[in-house]
Amino acid sequence: MTDTDTLTGDPVVLGVVGGGQLGRMLAEAASPLGVEVLVLDPTPDCPAAAVARDQIVADFDDRDGVLELAERADVVTVEIELADPDLLAEVRAETDTPVHPDPESIRTTRDKLVEASSLADAGVPVPAFRSVDDESDLRDAVDDLGAPLMLKARRGGYDGRGNEVIESVAEAESAFGDLSGLVAEELIDFERELSVMGVRGADGIDAYPVVENVHEAEILRETIAPARAGDEVRERAAAVAREVLGALDGRGVFGIELFETGDGDVLVNEIAPRPHNSGHYTIEAAPTSQFEQHARATLGLPLGATALRGDAAMVNILGDVAEAGPVELAGVHDALARPGVHLHWYGKREARPLRKMGHLTATTADGVADPLAAARDARDDLTFE
Numbered sequence: 001m002t003d004t005d006t007l008t009g010d011p012v013v014l015g016v017v018g019g020g021q022l023g024r025m026l027a028e029a030a031s032p033l034g035v036e037v038l039v040l041d042p043t044p045d046c047p048a049a050a051v052a053r054d055q056i057v058a059d060f061d062d063r064d065g066v067l068e069l070a071e072r073a074d075v076v077t078v079e080i081e082l083a084d085p086d087l088l089a090e091v092r093a094e095t096d097t098p099v100h101p102d103p104e105s106i107r108t109t110r111d112k113l114v115e116a117s118s119l120a121d122a123g124v125p126v127p128a129f130r131s132v133d134d135e136s137d138l139r140d141a142v143d144d145l146g147a148p149l150m151l152k153a154r155r156g157g158y159d160g161r162g163n164e165v166i167e168s169v170a171e172a173e174s175a176f177g178d179l180s181g182l183v184a185e186e187l188i189d190f191e192r193e194l195s196v197m198g199v200r201g202a203d204g205i206d207a208y209p210v211v212e213n214v215h216e217a218e219i220l221r222e223t224i225a226p227a228r229a230g231d232e233v234r235e236r237a238a239a240v241a242r243e244v245l246g247a248l249d250g251r252g253v254f255g256i257e258l259f260e261t262g263d264g265d266v267l268v269n270e271i272a273p274r275p276h277n278s279g280h281y282t283i284e285a286a287p288t289s290q291f292e293q294h295a296r297a298t299l300g301l302p303l304g305a306t307a308l309r310g311d312a313a314m315v316n317i318l319g320d321v322a323e324a325g326p327v328e329l330a331g332v333h334d335a336l337a338r339p340g341v342h343l344h345w346y347g348k349r350e351a352r353p354l355r356k357m358g359h360l361t362a363t364t365a366d367g368v369a370d371p372l373a374a375a376r377d378a379r380d381d382l383t384f385e
Contacts, residue, residue: 011034011053014036014038014076014298015072015075016076017076018041027052043057066087075100077294078101078106101249115270127150130144130184134180149184150187151176152185163218188261190260191262194237194258196209196237197254198256199293199297201303209308210234211281219318222313223315229260233266237258241258253279257276277359281313284309284365285308285310287307288303288305312361313361313374314375315361321353334381342362
């Protein structure tokens with residue numbers, strides 16, 4: 001199917017590095033296209049395994065495992081930033097299996113310093129930043145950027161992990177220990193956190209509408225679509241997102257996180273080279289979900305429509321537990337009894353504090369007058385026992 005218009009009796013196979021909830025929803029969306037998903041994940045019976053064609057149990061940087069994935073797939077993509085871009089490039093050369101997004105884009109976005117530098121070099125607006133590898137660098141950053149500032153691990157951080165607001169060297173050492181491999185950013189006094197799900201396809205680029213995100217303790221709690229920002233801000237955010245897409249290579253969906261500043265400017269916070277939590281609302285609220293779109297884009301198929309069918313809201317279901325333990329979610333009947341509310345459960349067997357276990361959406365396209373209130377009410381019905 002890739003880059004052609006032919007379907008045969010043999011399924012097209014999309015290989016995915018990562019088998020979490022994103023891989024699960026990608027497999028659900030790819031199936032109607034005649035596409036089967038093969039995932040690689042170190043956790044046996046990972047969330048995606050329930051709906052994927054098969055799972056290769058291996059670490060994300062396991063060469064033999066990634067090589068097997070490429071040999072069995074028509075195209076390889078990622079659903080987690082822990083994928084090794086050097087290994088993906090090596091396996092692509094050895095097997096001739098396309099990798100999307102391009103490993104170079106994955107390399108750029110997995111390192112926050114490289115990402116910020118690349119965007120700044122391309123003229124894309126980002127917060128002021130400095131590389132930090134020792135105490136002297138950190139003191140210089142505080143002098144240049146002010147305190148408090150945001151200190152981030154260059155690699156491995158997601159869902160707020162590896163990000164700390166600090167005011168002193170002592171606080172940084174307490175949070176990170178070793179001060180090498182960090183990037184310091186000016187702390188933005190933002191009006192809103194925004195995001196855009198951008199798409200690079202074989203037939204060009206596109207983007208979903210600008211949405212608003214609500215975080216607490218660095219974890220995404222809610223997404224409101226469209227964003228409750230003014231027209232000028234939304235237009236600027238959409239333009240910045242397209243600038244970001246122009247600075248990247250390869251095909252797929254990219255989660256582009258943004259800040260709306262108090263004076264109406266828009267700055268890029270971070271980029272995810274994959275579908276993103278803030279794009280889950282598209283499953284119900286757009287003609288083509290971000291997951292179907294990612295399958296279309298990576299396989300070279302025409303992109304689907306991105307306009308909203310109606311206003312929408314998404315709320316995450318987080319592990320509301322004091323400590324890790326087996327999952328037992330109560331209140332499902334009451335949540336599903338609410339008209340127009342959709343539940344997405346990720347099939348994780350263990351609940352942990354603030355772990356993403358599922359999400360709820362509601363949209364005016366289904367006759368819901370206030371999607372955010374409806375989704376919140378359904379979330380309040382649910383409890384972890």
